[in-house]
Amino acid sequence: MAPSVDKSNGVTENGNSVKEMNSSSLIKDLIPEDEQSPVPGLDDPVRMTQNATTAHILTAKWTIAEGWAAPEIKRYGNIELPPTASVLHYATSCFEGMKAYRGFDNKLRLFRPWLNCARMRDSNERVSLPDFDPEELLKLISTFVATEGPRWLPDTGSTFYVRPAMVGSGSALGINRPGEALFFVFAALFPQSRPGTINPGIRLITSQPSQIRAWPGGFGNTKVGANYGPAMTAQVRARQNECSQTLWLFGDSNIVTEAGASNFFVIWRRSDNKALELVTCSDETGVILNGITRRSVLEIARERLGSQDVAKQVSGDLDALDVIERPFSIDEVVKAHQEERLIEAFVSGTAMFISPVSQIIHEDKFIDFPTTENEAGQKVTVSKYAKTIKLWLEDIIYGREEHPWAFVVDETRDDIAKKA
Amino acid sequence: MAPSVDKSNGVTENGNSVKEMNSSSLIKDLIPEDEQSPVPGLDDPVRMTQNATTAHILTAKWTIAEGWAAPEIKRYGNIELPPTASVLHYATSCFEGMKAYRGFDNKLRLFRPWLNCARMRDSNERVSLPDFDPEELLKLISTFVATEGPRWLPDTGSTFYVRPAMVGSGSALGINRPGEALFFVFAALFPQSRPGTINPGIRLITSQPSQIRAWPGGFGNTKVGANYGPAMTAQVRARQNECSQTLWLFGDSNIVTEAGASNFFVIWRRSDNKALELVTCSDETGVILNGITRRSVLEIARERLGSQDVAKQVSGDLDALDVIERPFSIDEVVKAHQEERLIEAFVSGTAMFISPVSQIIHEDKFIDFPTTENEAGQKVTVSKYAKTIKLWLEDIIYGREEHPWAFVVDETRDDIAKKA
Numbered sequence: 001m002a003p004s005v006d007k008s009n010g011v012t013e014n015g016n017s018v019k020e021m022n023s024s025s026l027i028k029d030l031i032p033e034d035e036q037s038p039v040p041g042l043d044d045p046v047r048m049t050q051n052a053t054t055a056h057i058l059t060a061k062w063t064i065a066e067g068w069a070a071p072e073i074k075r076y077g078n079i080e081l082p083p084t085a086s087v088l089h090y091a092t093s094c095f096e097g098m099k100a101y102r103g104f105d106n107k108l109r110l111f112r113p114w115l116n117c118a119r120m121r122d123s124n125e126r127v128s129l130p131d132f133d134p135e136e137l138l139k140l141i142s143t144f145v146a147t148e149g150p151r152w153l154p155d156t157g158s159t160f161y162v163r164p165a166m167v168g169s170g171s172a173l174g175i176n177r178p179g180e181a182l183f184f185v186f187a188a189l190f191p192q193s194r195p196g197t198i199n200p201g202i203r204l205i206t207s208q209p210s211q212i213r214a215w216p217g218g219f220g221n222t223k224v225g226a227n228y229g230p231a232m233t234a235q236v237r238a239r240q241n242e243c244s245q246t247l248w249l250f251g252d253s254n255i256v257t258e259a260g261a262s263n264f265f266v267i268w269r270r271s272d273n274k275a276l277e278l279v280t281c282s283d284e285t286g287v288i289l290n291g292i293t294r295r296s297v298l299e300i301a302r303e304r305l306g307s308q309d310v311a312k313q314v315s316g317d318l319d320a321l322d323v324i325e326r327p328f329s330i331d332e333v334v335k336a337h338q339e340e341r342l343i344e345a346f347v348s349g350t351a352m353f354i355s356p357v358s359q360i361i362h363e364d365k366f367i368d369f370p371t372t373e374n375e376a377g378q379k380v381t382v383s384k385y386a387k388t389i390k391l392w393l394e395d396i397i398y399g400r401e402e403h404p405w406a407f408v409v410d411e412t413r414d415d416i417a418k419k420a
Numbered sequence: 421m422a423p424s425v426d427k428s429n430g431v432t433e434n435g436n437s438v439k440e441m442n443s444s445s446l447i448k449d450l451i452p453e454d455e456q457s458p459v460p461g462l463d464d465p466v467r468m469t470q471n472a473t474t475a476h477i478l479t480a481k482w483t484i485a486e487g488w489a490a491p492e493i494k495r496y497g498n499i500e501l502p503p504t505a506s507v508l509h510y511a512t513s514c515f516e517g518m519k520a521y522r523g524f525d526n527k528l529r530l531f532r533p534w535l536n537c538a539r540m541r542d543s544n545e546r547v548s549l550p551d552f553d554p555e556e557l558l559k560l561i562s563t564f565v566a567t568e569g570p571r572w573l574p575d576t577g578s579t580f581y582v583r584p585a586m587v588g589s590g591s592a593l594g595i596n597r598p599g600e601a602l603f604f605v606f607a608a609l610f611p612q613s614r615p616g617t618i619n620p621g622i623r624l625i626t627s628q629p630s631q632i633r634a635w636p637g638g639f640g641n642t643k644v645g646a647n648y649g650p651a652m653t654a655q656v657r658a659r660q661n662e663c664s665q666t667l668w669l670f671g672d673s674n675i676v677t678e679a680g681a682s683n684f685f686v687i688w689r690r691s692d693n694k695a696l697e698l699v700t701c702s703d704e705t706g707v708i709l710n711g712i713t714r715r716s717v718l719e720i721a722r723e724r725l726g727s728q729d730v731a732k733q734v735s736g737d738l739d740a741l742d743v744i745e746r747p748f749s750i751d752e753v754v755k756a757h758q759e760e761r762l763i764e765a766f767v768s769g770t771a772m773f774i775s776p777v778s779q780i781i782h783e784d785k786f787i788d789f790p791t792t793e794n795e796a797g798q799k800v801t802v803s804k805y806a807k808t809i810k811l812w813l814e815d816i817i818y819g820r821e822e823h824p825w826a827f828v829v830d831e832t833r834d835d836i837a838k839k840a
Binding site for chain 1 (some may be wrong): 469470471473477496498499500501502503504505506507508509510511512513515545546547548581583585587588591592593594595596597598604606608629630631632635636637638639644645646647648649650651652653655656680681
């Protein structure tokens with residue numbers, strides 16, 4: 001068996017030293033700018049495929065014997081793996097989802113990327129992938145974003161999706177901790193939602209007892225690949241029912257956990273009619289991913305909507321919310337609907353950001369959330385809270401508000417290769 | 421969204437016809453025999469790595485638009501995937517494990533391969549990979565085995581491990597059913613256990629409540645990649661405790677489910693002292709893989725050990741067993757140990773075949789199985805039943821006994837390319 005690595009000092013049991021992940025050893029082999037493909041416009045249909053990427057990729061290889069090799073930023077291209085590679089058979093993989101935002105002040109920002117890097121370390125551990133210093137990971141990610149940002153995010157308000165991923169890349173038919181791994185980061189050009197706009201409302205369908213997403217003692221609280229492949233048949237069912245996501249229930253009491261790969265929030269009036277509550281499933285259940293947008297929604301709602309005085313001051317017309325993390329059941333949502341206590345629901349995540357929910361299909365019931373007329377006279381889902389929270393977060397990510405959650409990427413174009 | 425395929429007739433919703441998996445369209449591009457590497461001897465250390473393979477690989481590509489392309493057998497080599505490939509992020513993968521056996525009559529056999537092909541179809545479905553005709557899959561696998569068998573399995577009693585695998589190979593950052601997939605089969609040269617020998621006894625350690633392998637409504641009853649990566653940390657813990665596998669428990673009553681990636685059987689005397697029972701966790705729990713060796717053990721034990729008359733007749737000195745599939749708890753095993761009712765335990769699987777268990781570590785308890793002295797005067801684990809069942813299965817796979825479970829591979833060397 002290969003020697004296991006003592007993560008604290010980078011020394012194997014045999015006493016050999018192995019290299020830590022080190023951003024300062026990064027090698028850049030960049031494509032001259034005039035050889036790169038044109039940047040697709042914000043409405044270019046290639047963005048709809050969700051598969052168009054920028055010109056480069058960052059890779060870093062790890063082996064149990066040598067540790068982390070020097071990372072590279074190089075031409076985006078295929079990854080070669082032996083047919084025996086661990087990830088192809090045993091799902092030794094995890095990833096993160098982040099966005100880079102071109103601010104109103106033209107600065108480029110990531111949103112709380114420290115949390116992504118710390119979570120990727122946890123995800124790695126769950127599938128026996130190698131450890132690393134999350135600060136070094138952040139330096140690599142931000143250097144990659146700084147390399148691609150100037151060319152691929154020219155417009156204020158534009159974003160690209162950053163995908164750090166880690167896979168067991170070595171030959172490993174025996175079911176053992178991977179002896180080789182590959183870390184890589186690329187940036188994908190997704191359809192662009194403009195700041196200040198809000199989704200008119202998505203539909204969700206509750207999962208069937210024959211399929212659950214996660215369980216206590218499982219791995220639904222990490223961002224490992226194994227959470228996603230088995231969830232796709234439910235996603236197909238959701239689409240067949242003209243819903244955009246599955247609302248995942250868990251356990252005998254049908255706890256509401258997640259919506260697709262996003263967290264789920266409901267706002268209702270308490271049954272004693274005394275207060276409004278913002279409720280989401282608690283992290284302690286072990287069956288939800290503690291999303292970074294989720295945490296931010298909870299923190300900003302507690303800070304700015306937690307008391308009536310502050311809520312009125314910062315929002316103008318919003319009542320205060322009791323912000324609550326606890327396991328709650330779909331029956332509670334059904335009851336609140338019957339008693340006309342539902343105010344709003346929304347999902348949160350990096351890809352979906354904050355999207356209001358217009359309807360939940362549960363068994364033979366339709367749970368409709370309140371609607372209103374917009375300025376054009378169309379019926380739309382009420383999203384006063386969702387919209388306000390989204391605007392607050394946008395102020396941070398696009399630099400309208402100075403905030404410790406924003407990480408400004410230091411862009412320099414000096415290191416982009418120019419054709420002689 | 422790409423059109424979904426109606427699996428029954430290979431026609432998409434748009435009315436385009438797509439190609440079914442078709443073994444008769446197989447293309448062979450083989451390496452001349454004198455350019456292939458030498459066949460490693462049965463004790464060659466390269467077999468210990470579990471990563472040495474034969475010279476070729478079979479691949480078949482699928483796309484949602486075109487269906488299955490013509491399969492190929494070609495030089496074994498790396499697989500290229502885009503960094504956005506579904507399998508690298510979302511664990512859209514499954515596999516099978518089979519062995520090809522060179523019989524005492526020099527024929528080459530697979531063991532109940534129909535069951536592997538049917539199960540792979542189920543596994544594919546669980547992670548939204550494409551459907552196929554399992555008979556065509558078997559033809560592809562057996563053609564591959566026929567191509568590699570003559571050269572790589574020269575010796576009676578020798579085996580190689582056949583690994584069919586399926587992965588979501590297309591660009592798919594959106595969490596959707598894969599639009600492209602790759603099926604591949606290769607053969608790995610594992611350390612060779614000789615027919616008639618038996619493992620002297622392996623040690624198991626029970627899992628901790630903080631790590632659960634599978635859950636009802638999950639996917640532990642299929643052979644998808646997502647079951648394996650998250651189980652590796654427990655495997656590391658087992659090794660640290662000088663155990664070869666984790667004995668996975670489930671639920672509040674600590675049901676005994678699987679041992680590592682094998683099924684688990686215990687033989688004990690009933691507490692009323694009236695009968696011997698062979699007990700294994702029932703498939704209906706949804707938390708075990710219904711292994712092909714498992715099913716074979718159950719079927720052959722029911723047939724040959726189910727009644728005292730038959731048992732005496734076929735085995736000479738073995739008492740009959742009541743063969744029972746039901747959820748049973750580790751506390752029942754502890755109690756049977758305390759009351760000195762334990763007879764034997766063993767694990768079953770393609771890789772482990774039938775291996776007796778010498779000890780289970782559970783919390784602070786050591787559950788020791790009875791030992792005896794072998795002919796050399798060494799203390800070994802009692803394995804009268806395990807050994808007998810293993811011999812019966814070996815008689816089938818190595819052709820000593822004609823049996824419907826054996827699939828004889830039609831080997832012809834005509835299609836091996838000869839250098840001009």
